[in-house]
Amino acid sequence: MKPLEQLVRPNILSLAPYSSARNEYSGKKAHVFLDANENPYNSPLNRYPDPLQLELKELISEVKGVKAENIFLGNGSDEAIDLPYRCFCRPGKDNVVAIEPTYGMYKVCADINDVEYRPVLLDENFQFHADELLAACDDNTKLIWLCSPNNPTGNNLNIEEILKVINKFEGIVIVDEAYSDFSRQKSLRSELAKYPNLIVLNTMSKAWGSAAIRLGMAFASKEIIELFNKVKYPYNVNLLTQEAAMKILDNREDVSKWVSMLLQERAQLMEAFKQLPICEKVYPSDANFFLAKMTDAQAIYDYLVDQGIIVRNRTRIKLCNNCLRVTIGTRSENSELIGALRQYK
Numbered sequence: 360m361k362p363l364e365q366l367v368r369p370n371i372l373s374l375a376p377y378s379s380a381r382n383e384y385s386g387k388k389a390h391v392f393l394d395a396n397e398n399p400y401n402s403p404l405n406r407y408p409d410p411l412q413l414e415l416k417e418l419i420s421e422v423k424g425v426k427a428e429n430i431f432l433g434n435g436s437d438e439a440i441d442l443p444y445r446c447f448c449r450p451g452k453d454n455v456v457a458i459e460p461t462y463g464m465y466k467v468c469a470d471i472n473d474v475e476y477r478p479v480l481l482d483e484n485f486q487f488h489a490d491e492l493l494a495a496c497d498d499n500t501k502l503i504w505l506c507s508p509n510n511p512t513g514n515n516l517n518i519e520e521i522l523k524v525i526n527k528f529e530g531i532v533i534v535d536e537a538y539s540d541f542s543r544q545k546s547l548r549s550e551l552a553k554y555p556n557l558i559v560l561n562t563m564s565k566a567w568g569s570a571a572i573r574l575g576m577a578f579a580s581k582e583i584i585e586l587f588n589k590v591k592y593p594y595n596v597n598l599l600t601q602e603a604a605m606k607i608l609d610n611r612e613d614v615s616k617w618v619s620m621l622l623q624e625r626a627q628l629m630e631a632f633k634q635l636p637i638c639e640k641v642y643p644s645d646a647n648f649f650l651a652k653m654t655d656a657q658a659i660y661d662y663l664v665d666q667g668i669i670v671r672n673r674t675r676i677k678l679c680n681n682c683l684r685v686t687i688g689t690r691s692e693n694s695e696l697i698g699a700l701r702q703y704k
């Protein structure tokens with residue numbers, strides 16, 4: 360890896376970050392707070408939340424086995440996807456490399472930040488080859504985006520190839536593990552100490568059943584987390600989100616139950632799809648969704664919409680011609696889907 364100072368945008372390296380009232384006084388001893396122009400009425404919503412979410416990070420630290428200083432929390436993982444661009448990529452000059460197909464926000468954020476996006480097509484098994492990704496890089500490549508399990512393909516990426524990229528690339532490698540709670544593959548967040556150029560993303564939106572609260576996580580070296588904290592909006596995670604997240608982290612048994620029910624349902628639903636005459640192929644999945652190649656994805660999608668059932672039509676995505684992406688629902692939702700598909704003519 361190049362020294363971090365060489366990777367960070369010069370304006371970010373020299374940035375004097377905004378210092379909020381709660382940054383300047385964060386102790387709990389005081390009882391009169393007249394420093395932040397808040398309204399003294401309407402407690403507890405009148406007060407700004409902890410800008411660094413320390414109590415929540417301590418809890419996440421226990422659950423995820425990563426030190427609090429190696430955790431960044433954001434407004435969904437989408438915030439943690441945007442920040443590496445803002446920290447590392449000089450608009451109009453730098454570029455990033457990513458697998459294709461993958462989660463669409465990596466490219467949208469590249470476009471917003473005026474950063475060239477270089478997609479490298481996966482093979483027919485939806486796997487990538489480290490050497491191909493590395494060959495797409497040049498001196499101005501700052502980031503490589505990997506997603507495992509990958510969206511929309513559903514599969515884990517080959518771990519040896521991921522490690523090869525992390526070991527050989529001079530810049531930052533981001534591995535989005537939004538769906539890793541559904542997979543048996545070990546999370547890379549346990550390897551952070553070994554790889555200073557690694558950022559691992561995670562979210563409360565999937566296995567944790569909390570997409571509405573918008574809480575995403577990035578795990579990385581202390582230096583990278585400090586950089587993110589410098590650039591983020593001062594109060595990026597609101598109080599209601601911090602409280603709701605602590606509650607769900609306390610109810611960990613519910614989450615394990617949901618995951619095992621969804622994995623059982625996934626096996627049944629994939630099997631039922633394989634039996635459908637209108638389904639040509641079901642791709643293996645390590646996530647809470649799977650991709651299925653249909654005889655006519657658009658017509659089947661439209662038919663399901665008429666029945667009030669919405670799946671994701673991915674037919675226009677590269678390598679996903681005629682594919683529908685199906686999220687695993689409850690047993691009754693999944694039965695309704697299969698029932699409707701069996702009636703399709």
Ligand code: PMP
Nearest residue numbers: 435436437462510537562564575
């Ligand atoms: N990463 C991946 C791979 C995703 O599929 C999604 C959402 N579909 C996200 C990140 C965004 O998650 P969040 O709700 O935390 O912004």
